[in-house]
Amino acid sequence: MFDSRHIRTFHEVVGSGSYSAAARALGYTQPAITQQMKALERTVGVPLFIRAGRGLRLTEAGEALARHAEVILGSLSAAQQQLSALSRLRAGRVRICAFPSANATLIPEAMARLLAEHPGVRVELLEAEPPESVQRLLRGECDIALAFGYPGAPGQQAAEGQTPPELVEIPLLEDQLTVLLPVGHPLARRHAVRLSDLTEERWIAGCPRCRANFLQVCAEEGFAPDVVFTTDDNLAVQSLVAAGVGIALMPTLVLSFMSHRKVTGRLVEPHLRRKVSAYVLREHLRVPATALVLDELRSAAAARVGC
Amino acid sequence: MFDSRHIRTFHEVVGSGSYSAAARALGYTQPAITQQMKALERTVGVPLFIRAGRGLRLTEAGEALARHAEVILGSLSAAQQQLSALSRLRAGRVRICAFPSANATLIPEAMARLLAEHPGVRVELLEAEPPESVQRLLRGECDIALAFGYPGAPGQQAAEGQTPPELVEIPLLEDQLTVLLPVGHPLARRHAVRLSDLTEERWIAGCPRCRANFLQVCAEEGFAPDVVFTTDDNLAVQSLVAAGVGIALMPTLVLSFMSHRKVTGRLVEPHLRRKVSAYVLREHLRVPATALVLDELRSAAAARVGC
């Protein structure tokens, strides 16, 4: 197997016509070139040069190798160019898996800035609710997973159980939960409502994990809510609330981009919130494109502080 | 610039799916693979692998490099194959420059054996008289020069003056000179004739160097020959002798393949001879195809010993 450095040196020697010139061009001293070419001739088993007075002349083998050197160095250079593009963010693909409300808020905001600065980067977006998205990450189906979790619930972390050690969690924002009331509801005149004032209401619950968290919070407040409807479709929840079927808890993030005309959100006491984080394989942090997307997500989340 | 060894190792790792397997396949220990891949990732600037439990998974950059590795290793292997053909004598071209009588005798005999054993070797044959052939060698227009010289004549060596130091002389054979007489010549009955018996003959001289040597030899014998015709065409010389225009000196080598029906050769006393040698650039001795041809020429000459 040839040493690519020898090939490059050989090519330079052929191009410049002398050992000394090649040494100057490559930043070596002249004896280094002599040694390299000697080593190359040893591996080839045939002389490559014939000394002709002050200049060098190629043997038949030298001519052949010179032709091949062009090809070899060309393919090496092509590889280098593509990988350099990946490392310099002139190229790269990032697959993100996120939940719907992030897809409607954080992701578009981050993407706008990202694509403006790095037009060569490509993003693929998948939609999945939290437990699923992290599993996809672990299965290698995506590079970044956006998930939310409710604090204090061991079994309710983004991944099943605790976050696996090879996973890195990047906290993005704390999403306040609000009580969704139909306009005209007696409590809608207040700025914030107490959960304990809502024990007699009928409730509409969201996704399974949201519902589980909701039930737990109510239990801590000392009551069991009357859940009359369950759906993970945020639009359906809002419509049901508007129709007077019941009231619901809903993250502010959702309300920031979608709000039924006939519903209104009110802060709830005690403060409830879900934690939105990005997850990534630890080793993936070193992939430039992935790190870039994470940065933009962080920025987008920071711009929403208090949301 | 990538190190070709790293590329090869990377390719093997991708192919076998693990560092350890690649180490076994390439004859390294496992930590060596780890180090090489670390170094490769450092030069690329981007991770190539993501650890996935027991196996490895390629990053986007890894996938890209894997594709390039195929091309790079392919071009390296192609070069290696061609150069190996040259060094193993399955290919190779040798350009020989020789004088006419060698072209008619030594060369064909050597070529027959050479091409039988090494059908991949190609030979190009040029014709030139001695001073010219060695100059062509020095100019790089051929790889082997066959030339003859007369002993004891400093200015008459194969090359002008002494053989240059970068030139190697390979003596092939001593070519006896004969006196060419028309059949029926009074001296033709003898087995050998003395030069001093021919002082009154009319002579036909050959090529310039042959003629010069002839004049010098005659001078040493104490007479100046009567040269009535000069030509370097051996066939013409023989025809002139046959026609009774004069007699001539002619190398045995020429007579061995061409002899006019009406002439005959006789050994001459004192013994005169020309020295036939091959010349080659010293560094060219290491070129397998050239060395092979020289070997065959030596063999062909040895088979003609006493010629």
Place this chain on the structure above:
DNA sequence: CGCCACCCCAACTTCTGCTTATGATTCGTC
């Protein structure tokens, strides 16, 4: 004829790269 450029050679030095040894982690299996 002397100078300059080029290349070879030998010795020294530095450093890269491989190996050995050990520890950590994961997967399969009893």
Place this chain on the structure above:
DNA sequence: GACGAATCATAAGCAGAAGTTGGGGTGGCG
């Protein structure tokens, strides 16, 4: 659930490679 096999990472040590330095020979040119 725990042990065993396999894999990769890390650290230390060593040998060989590769480069630089210094000196010499040679061809070409002013």
